[in-house]
Amino acid sequence: MQATKRYTFEANLSDGRCVDIFTQAGADAYLEFGMSNAPMSLSGNVKDMSKLLSKRKLNAKDMGELEKMNAFSNGICSYASHDVFRQAMPASEIEVWLEFAIERINTFSTNHIYITTGKLANYDLSLLSTCLAMMLHPVPTALVFESQFFQALAGFVKARKGNGRALPCADICATVTLMVSNAYMATRAAFDNKWTSEKALKKLEATGVLEEFIRCATVPQPPHCCSPQLSLMIGEFQTCTPFLTKKLVKGQPCGDVVHAILEGRDGSRAERPNILNGLKTMVRFVESIDPVQKDAxxxxxxxxxxxxxxxxxxxxxxxxxxxxxxxxxxxxxxxxxxxxxxxxxxxxxxxxxxxxxxxxxxxxxxxxxxxxxxxxxxxxxxxxxxxxxxxxxxxxxxxxxxxxxxxxxxxxxxxxxxxxxxxxxxxxxxxxxxxxxxxxxxxxxxxxxxxxxxxxxxxxxxxxxxxxxxxxxxxxxxxxxxxxxxxxxxxxxxxxxxxxxxxxxxxxxxxxxxxxxxxxxxxxxxxxxxxxxxxxxxxxxxxxxxxxxxxxxxxxxxxxxxxxxx
Structure with a gap:
């Protein structure tokens, strides 16, 4: 098995087929063949990556192997159809991978280079990209909400803040916002028992990741980073009145962050007008629902x-x-x-x-x-x-x-x-x-x-x-x-x-x-x-x-x- 070029990832199956998992047909075929019979699996990659990362110092070959294994996981999650992924991807595989991802994200939060620069090595960035791809599917998303994943992600973003308003680099901020919005939309549209917008936002707020999502969303991004899921989540967030009236007020984590951003004490110094306008809209919604005339x-x-x-x-x-x-x-x-x-x-x-x-x-x-x-x-x-x-x-x-x-x-x-x-x-x-x-x-x-x-x-x-x-x-x-x-x-x-x-x-x-x-x-x-x-x-x-x-x-x-x- 080898990555032959940038946008392909060919895998040779034991039945003689060669499939490209960077296509839906290839990813579906790989999953339907069965992880236990295939040359690569999520749990197998976790074992190999853990072994490499235990080394005192990684060489170029080691880093390449880590990126390759993350590319495999990313391809399977990104390109497999929802139905095939749900039926053929064992929950046990996802759980092993998720436990590894939480451990790595907690490690990032104490990484001196990340804390001072807001950047990660490419092989670690590719791990976050796989997390993002996982959130496209309901089963991994449900497991994420049952785990400490979002707590770890919130701590990771917050580790850059220190005593100031520092944020991760633009690429990481884009990945975090897309990750959270993908998970949110999965709860609203893909779960068997769909959540209300209020329930989904409350769950995210309870983990601490929603306030970090708001902070990361203020970082300017290229157009290709503005996914439909992100736009839909922001639109629903702005008008989920039961949540806003309780949580977007001063004294609440999300409310404090929003007011700090609008007052210029937090968020990106390079402004992102559409997000700032959205935050202003949220505050106005709260004001319009909690009018000054108490005795009307x-x-x-x-x-x-x-x-x-x-x-x-x-x-x-x-x-x-x-x-x-x-x-x-x-x-x-x-x-x-x-x-x-x-x-x-x-x-x-x-x-x-x-x-x-x-x-x-x-x-x-x-x-x-x-x-x-x-x-x-x-x-x-x-x-x-x-x-x-x-x-x-x-x-x-x-x-x-x-x-x-x-x-x-x-x-x-x-x-x-x-x-x-x-x-x-x-x-x-x-x-x-x-x-x-x-x-x-x-x-x-x-x-x-x-x-x-x-x-x-x-x-x-x-x-x-x-x-x-x-x-x-x-x-x-x-x-x-x-x-x-x-x-x-x-x-x-x-x-x-x-x-x-x-x-x-x-x-x-x-x-x-x-x-x-x-x-x-x-x-x-x-x-x-x-x-x-x-x-x-x-x-x-x-x-x-x-x-x-x-x-x-x-x-x-x-x-x-x-x-x-x-």
Missing amino acids: IDYRICRMCGKGDTSESFQQSLMKCARCQQAYYCSKSCQRADWKLHKKVCIPRTKFETKQSENLEQMLHTFCAQHYFRIMVKMAKACEQTGQHKSDMLVELDYCCNENGIVPAMKDEPEFKIAPVKEYLEGSKPAEPDWFGKKGSQEYNDNVKGYLHNLKDQYSKVLPSQFLFLVRYPEGTSTYKLQLIEPITKKQMFSQQAVRAFKTYMDHGDDGPLSRFLSPSYVVGVKRKLGIVYGYGMPDGEMSTQQAMDVLQSFGMDLHLNSTRF
Whole structure:
């Protein structure tokens, strides 16, 4: 057996065949032939490598042999199909190899050359590459989570940190991030009992490797190191709200690392913009789910009749649909009357899905509080341009991360769209969102199927006090009806009267209509923001600079709103 050239690895089997394990056909044939009958095996290589590494000093031939044996393991793991690897690779072989890998990684952590330079010898780098290839398969990944592998890997990366922010070299950082993301995606897609994103992230966080993954991800990498698995993991990580709200706060390992990176105290000195944007997005998600208004009341309304008494007794008497945990009713008769329509969109939810939905609703509530004036200005303009009533308009938000690590709805100046609902529902070519995918593709069909029934259902029940929202997030799309109640005047802030009041002020500078549903402090805040951002009207000259700043800050961050959820 010999490595004949860079991208081939030929193996002669005892039945006379010569296979190249750097191809799927060759790797599958080698595994199906049987490790016990083949000239090389993982456990056999471990024995030979251990013997070589016990030498006081390695010569060039020894190093070449180590690289060759690692190349064999790498080729088998990288090129074998998932089904053949799972059926033909004995778990005992993987366990022997994994034990050896953990021992070697622990050795790297005390290597003086690595600690001072962040680099490893080529034969040791090839071992890490084999670890990466192993994570492509569910069985090795499951064994990794049962072992001390990730603890060893975390200690290896951390060994470079010392008292500063040093990281391994770029190649090692790329291997670590891809290794962790491969393992994460295996738990989400390849395990027989697939894990939720929250469970997978919690498991990684418990080993200490997730915080080191974050640090390594800040090191700039060439495009070929950005695998689909890495992009998918980062996208899910950024929006796994149950995990972020608990673990991405100061005082928690991951939270401390993220804040240290954003403050310039950790991570790579050479910036990687898309990753930094992603970390900023995570922090904003946490802020949007944990709003400053602790005493805001979350009013619910009967889905059938629209009754929405704000009294505590009524709110507590509302019954929740036991199947989807989303719809509320004031009586059994209302629930029965609504079932014909509701059953089309009533989907059973797990505890995790229910919590995720509640977090998404909270993000929407916070978005409306922080960007109320932007929404109203855009709504007033859209209604004028289309000639439509506000109840026939749809606010479209995108909470998915783009290729630059940015979530459109979470930008300082958020991107969102307002258009007539009928454009999404009527005609042979409805105006679906840009992110629905290419018409006719599976992605497109899944998105249309997922949103159409819900949108029709919610649109048919929009109340005069509500705006209709279509929200995209990593797990899919959802539609929401939301009303905001001004805490002092108790007036509806998403009513047609409110839209007309904004239009009147924008056209004529008359704030009288605004004063009929907003309290004086909010009227001042609206006027100042409209004047500064859009040029409508004039800021109040009587206010001192500090007073003006206080109003701006309070309007953006401390707006106490009562919201209605269905």
